[in-house]
Amino acid sequence: MRSVQKTIFEISKKGRKSYSLINDETPILNADDLFDKSYLREQDARLPEVSEMDLVRHFTNLSRRNHGIDNGFYPLGSCTMKYNPRFNEAMASLPGFEESHPNSPEWVSQGSLKIIHELEKFMCEIFGMDAFTLQPAAGAHGEFTGLLIIRAFHEYNGDTQRKIILVPDSAHGTNPASAKMAGFELKQVASTPGGLVDLEALKPHLNDNLAGMMLTNPNTLGLFEKDILDMTKLIHEAGGLLYYDGANANALLGISRPGMMGFDIVHANLHKTFSTPHGGGGPGSGPIGVKSHLEKFLPSPRVGIHLDKFTLLDLPDSIGRVKSFHGNFGVLVRAYAYIRLLGPEGLKRTSQIAVLNANYLQEKLKGKYNLDYDTRCMHEFVLSAERQKEECGVIAKDIDKALIDKGIHPPTTYFPLIVHEALMIEPTETESLETLDDFVDAMLDIDKTAHENPDAVLKTPMNTPVGRPDETKAARNPILKFQFE
Amino acid sequence: MRSVQKTIFEISKKGRKSYSLINDETPILNADDLFDKSYLREQDARLPEVSEMDLVRHFTNLSRRNHGIDNGFYPLGSCTMKYNPRFNEAMASLPGFEESHPNSPEWVSQGSLKIIHELEKFMCEIFGMDAFTLQPAAGAHGEFTGLLIIRAFHEYNGDTQRKIILVPDSAHGTNPASAKMAGFELKQVASTPGGLVDLEALKPHLNDNLAGMMLTNPNTLGLFEKDILDMTKLIHEAGGLLYYDGANANALLGISRPGMMGFDIVHANLHKTFSTPHGGGGPGSGPIGVKSHLEKFLPSPRVGIHLDKFTLLDLPDSIGRVKSFHGNFGVLVRAYAYIRLLGPEGLKRTSQIAVLNANYLQEKLKGKYNLDYDTRCMHEFVLSAERQKEECGVIAKDIDKALIDKGIHPPTTYFPLIVHEALMIEPTETESLETLDDFVDAMLDIDKTAHENPDAVLKTPMNTPVGRPDETKAARNPILKFQFE
């Protein structure tokens, strides 16, 4: 099974090529006729030289050393690895969209602007907000944008001392990291034994320094913060704003809306909730929605309508631009197509079945794996491998690797931090009962093997091209690029 | 390693679906409102019912149980498994081509007709013929077409008794099969010890019953029939016509032309010589070229030019239509793109390197494997595993399977019939020296293992999802469709 694939540099050979360059009457000059010698680099970049056949083979065979949703179940919690419809890909690759250049007059780009405008409206309706920007490139980028809006709001009101952002201890790492980037100070709020934000722990922070709170609901344990209205009331009364981390919105489409819960700002992860492919880690899209009192702070430019034509507007109080142009437009097209295909009923059913699938799995697995917060979950839930660790010396990571050997992508592991040996499982609505049952069988089988023959679990994965990497070595002695010669 | 994948019928479940159907105001009737009951089928076709996620997974994972050129070396002799440029795919999938409907007035389809017209011209030039039809769907279909032209020619001349078609004993199976379909009687001509057509063996057939001869040059041993001019002269003098099986044309592009050799009719395999993908066994395209005296017999309709517009013409003496419409147009677009990209030099270089690669491999391998016809080869050559069979009990098929374990697609085996334990190897020009050397290493290693530990070879393949199938069982008790229940 084990195999190493040569790097593209190792299959390179001087003089090989794949490309063909236009060969017309254009007078092509040499580098030193084009630029003074002092402007020229001294050595060529050592890019590979390969034939097109070898190039295609290289990346085809690399792909076969990778696992996507298209290959099998991928219950990576909090990442909403649902089916990525190929229809969306076809729409995004329409030449009219792909080739459209953003540095053009508005009348040249009405098709693209229309997508943006309509998708903003859909987002407003789905999240219950008043205005949306599609500029942020990912969830974390949306958080950063939202936090700058919080900041702008307080500064606008002269509350420059409001520098504290609260997050629950179950928050995703991007929340604190974004808060820091936006210049806030971070305070963590403990959870109750039930896994929800502890309102009592919140209270000490309710003062003039409070800028706001970031929250995902359902939270990263997959639990609905049922006291959310109390929470938003408290925060609002203290002069703070509420930020909704939309990574978990797949639980709520057409069921509830952050806008109803009192959130002032939300982000959506189009690459999660709205089915755009994750592409090996991106691109994503993290639109930001706000209530009307914050609209004026949204990033510029905004897409509006003037005399029946789509047009771009600048906002004087905007926090400014967070990215070039209009965001990850190609991702927007995909999300637009998805929403149009599903419609209101389809979106609602999506969330319903996502929740049904998660509860089914939770109920099936909680006998053999610890479930620290044993209650109905929303679209995901968090098991703990604490029992396996104690009883057999098999930790969450080992369970991951054993799953890999069964062709299943592991859950999100060791997150959220408040659960030991966490295995965060999000099946999504696009997985069938049979797939869920296969996963249950796999998990139960791993538990059984862990008890009967723990070494067999510790040795996994066996069916992969490589075994477990030495991560310490990688970090201690970083080799971050190919070592020529 | 071994694994079986469920059939699509086994993952089907009543009520699942992938499709979305237009739901507009169109009044949709029930089957029994549409047709009298006596017209309706009694039971539904048991097609599978699957979700789009499962469908994509099914075929994605099936593909991973398959091997293409994109995965590795594929020296399947006589099939010219060269790189299939993705550029061609992009051109063939231009909506203007894909969506064009052949039952349209000519002015609506000028783009498609232009491709056909220009490609016919290129084919004439490359093969040295006067006229081409692109109608036949594959090489064998072209053979059938060409043979009908031979027949039509003789009938036109009143020579209805000319019913004998000659083929060398090294001929491809489609040649005799096509001759039979065209109503000819087949005679086989022996080869010389040098692997070429034996002119002496030919002579007894040179009489009034001779319709023609089919020949590929280089022949299926990869050898150039250097007496071809004598041969065509003999045949022509006897009143016969010569048919060129173009499957081996990859040796000769820009180097020589069947037209120069005296051939009256040729077929080209666009899916071989002109790089269109083989698609798991097709579609292909088998255009037929003729010298001017045979043009009038070509299938109808033909593409011509009238007042600067492309137009369709019917020929009164045509053998008729061999296929609907204009052939495998999508394949033609790909071949057109290929020829335009390569130009005259590129095509020539293609053949030159194809021949260089073959000679290199032949020379490297002939020490350990028998080479019955030990001379320079053209684009392919035929080894024999006779030695391995005698010395170690390892036959050609075993060598195939051992190659599979090394990620290499086996050569064409047991063909041509005149070589025992034949391994027919065609590397093509798109394979690099490194790939050739890897193949040499693999072949030598297999020979070594065959001698040291033949059982290890007999047990191959081990690295495949399934082992060697029981083919006898398959043929004796044919299971040709899924057994429901």
Place this chain on the structure above:
Amino acid sequence: MDYVPHTKDDIKLMLDFLGVSSIEELYSQIPQDLILNKPLDIPAAVSEPELSLEMRNMASENLEIKPNRDFRGGGIERHYIPPIIPALIGRGEFLTSYTPYQPEMSQGILQAFFEYQTMICELTGMYVSNASSYDGTTALGDALVAIAYHKHKSDRILVSGGFNPQSREVLETYKTGLDAVLVDIPSVNGEINTDRILQEIESGAKAVFIQTPNFYGVVENPAKIAQIADAIHKTKGLLIISANPLSLALLKSPGEMGADIAVGEAQCFGSMPNFGGPLLGYFTASKSQLRKLPGRVIGETEDGEGNKTYVMTLQAREQHIRREKASSNICTNQALNVLAAAIYLSYYGKEGIKNIARRIASLARYAINKFSKIDGVHLLFPDTPRFHEFVINVDADPDDLIDRIYKLGFAGGVSLKSAHKNFPNGILVSLNECVGKNDIDEIVKIYGDLL
């Protein structure tokens, strides 16, 4: 541009190894007078960016017609192709593989073929399917070959009048080399002439070819076909049905009607029109005709460890084994279209395929109704059942009328002026599922306005 990976050094090394000083020397076996001493007279090599621009322009010289405004049929039509089809059939493992001669490394495509065979058998009600003929017309030719190879020579074979003219032409071409006599039995009022066919059988005809729905769009009467089947079987003859496979989602299958061989065009299952190709000919047969199948057939077996394994089977029929005794000469076939069809049929599945068929037949019903009311339009065979097509006669030159309709952005049908001798004023109108009621209303209005 070429796709040769060789560097100068590579070539030198290889030539040195071979002991020659140039590649030309490797060609020394070719007599000098057969060496082409000038470059091929074809256009000079052009780069990808340039050619892509040029070909994009060429493609746009074909008039673009939206699928919901496309009423062209006559053998093939436009359908909505789900984007998973190009995505999946474009995977290199499928696209760039060849005939699965090596089953261990071809289980993927073999299994897909096997699944296709099953689905086609289900639709046609036949016992066995091959893994493709080139198209519906050559499948018909293959059927003729199958008969002519196995029956007594110069048997009379009946061809019902409703055949697509192109199919009939191909049949005629395939007949050339066979000892077969084709006897045309013209239709009566757009339907098979059962009486004459029964008479001919009685007087010794040994096979009958019937197309349903026929070229005029008429669904032939299953009871009559069954009657013909009975009669021909009594004389040990064969019934061959060419059927639109999509219509079989609803209609009586060839198997149910007693066909011995059923063939047809399956482009409708996931292939684009592509100016007429590649298409997909299906070829199915009853159990007794098993060994007459042309082309590839996939079977299920086991490997040495008992794992289910797929292989090409019954190869004793095939040209690479049996040469001139083979049941056909098919080698390269329409494999990738088979794959597309397998995906298409799995995508729509049991219910979806019926729903599409119902939609199309309903659209046709609606359109027939509307067209019949246009002044200057005369529906042919008004009282016959239709699936997705119908023929009208127009009080105008149909070529000219159709041209004028194109200029309004619609493909209003196929003019039969030169396509079918019986209908100098005829237009064949075809429905596909992308069309809607409104589109029909529009085209009807256009016809009305122009006539």
Place this chain on the structure above:
Amino acid sequence: MDYVPHTKDDIKLMLDFLGVSSIEELYSQIPQDLILNKPLDIPAAVSEPELSLEMRNMASENLEIKPNRDFRGGGIERHYIPPIIPALIGRGEFLTSYTPYQPEMSQGILQAFFEYQTMICELTGMYVSNASSYDGTTALGDALVAIAYHKHKSDRILVSGGFNPQSREVLETYKTGLDAVLVDIPSVNGEINTDRILQEIESGAKAVFIQTPNFYGVVENPAKIAQIADAIHKTKGLLIISANPLSLALLKSPGEMGADIAVGEAQCFGSMPNFGGPLLGYFTASKSQLRKLPGRVIGETEDGEGNKTYVMTLQAREQHIRREKASSNICTNQALNVLAAAIYLSYYGKEGIKNIARRIASLARYAINKFSKIDGVHLLFPDTPRFHEFVINVDADPDDLIDRIYKLGFAGGVSLKSAHKNFPNGILVSLNECVGKNDIDEIVKIYGDLL
């Protein structure tokens, strides 16, 4: 349409197992007043065939411009994208995977990232690269974060005047939350004001941001940049260069000029303009800045058996480990564009990338020459070296002029009227390799005719 595979029976079975009678019950934890009691007010579900038609129409509401007639730049441009790129990045194993948290099942994308990092380091001459920032402007923001997090608070940071206005805006936005003071140093005659920058460094500025080629298309003088690098390094400050990575095929690399951080937009490597995204920000650094890298970084290591293995490494910088102490908040990034870039750079390779760069620079040279001669066109900064862009002032309203050019099928450049405060009459003209001499002659003629 939804993508839910559940049959009614499945749902019933699951609900029964859970002991609830409806899915609504599973939502019982949501307070009743938070339950939305009406359907979402978005358009009703539509089928694929309909939507595909509708979106095809929408896409064609964008004016189509052929690549050889497209003179738009200003951050991103059109380039020829070899079709292997969509074919390969569209493979499900890549397209539908996520961040490679599980290295054993993600070696493919990890290795591709590693290869990309290598290629970008080669081009930039830098020691290390991340596996993407969102785009060139946010990469600049990331660089500001890297500095501001690690240097003394409220250090003065110099920003040279040649920045793309959008980059400058994003920098300003990123500054909001940081204790940094940005000091703009306007260009002089289109080039960096070296003297002022050196002065500012002397008086304590701790970092310098320079873009080259700058927004006006001018390649900044490497000797001057090197001088600035020396000066800033003496004060332990940092030099950040934003460079067009394609220009680096020929031009002195940031590494050679002494940059500590080099960033930029790498859309030119295999991504379409896509109305501005997804793009690809590259972020590279010198060895000393290693731990300041934002986002994912891939390293090479071994598995237990000594097989070469790739992993995400230096994760102690990242948000999922370090939370508020992380070097950036990047999680989802531009992975698929990274893959496209790796394929693109391998496709062109060492020689091809130089050839493309030479072609583009030669086209720009030719165009500059021709444009300078048009009456009513005034080339800005005529004596400076350019890579692929240049700015002209026109004796007309540039918005209006550009509109008129569009109507002739050309995108004649980017009007700077509202895009850059300094050039109310300016047009930025950009060259891509699909343009040819003839196309330049044509656009020059059009300008001449319209002015």
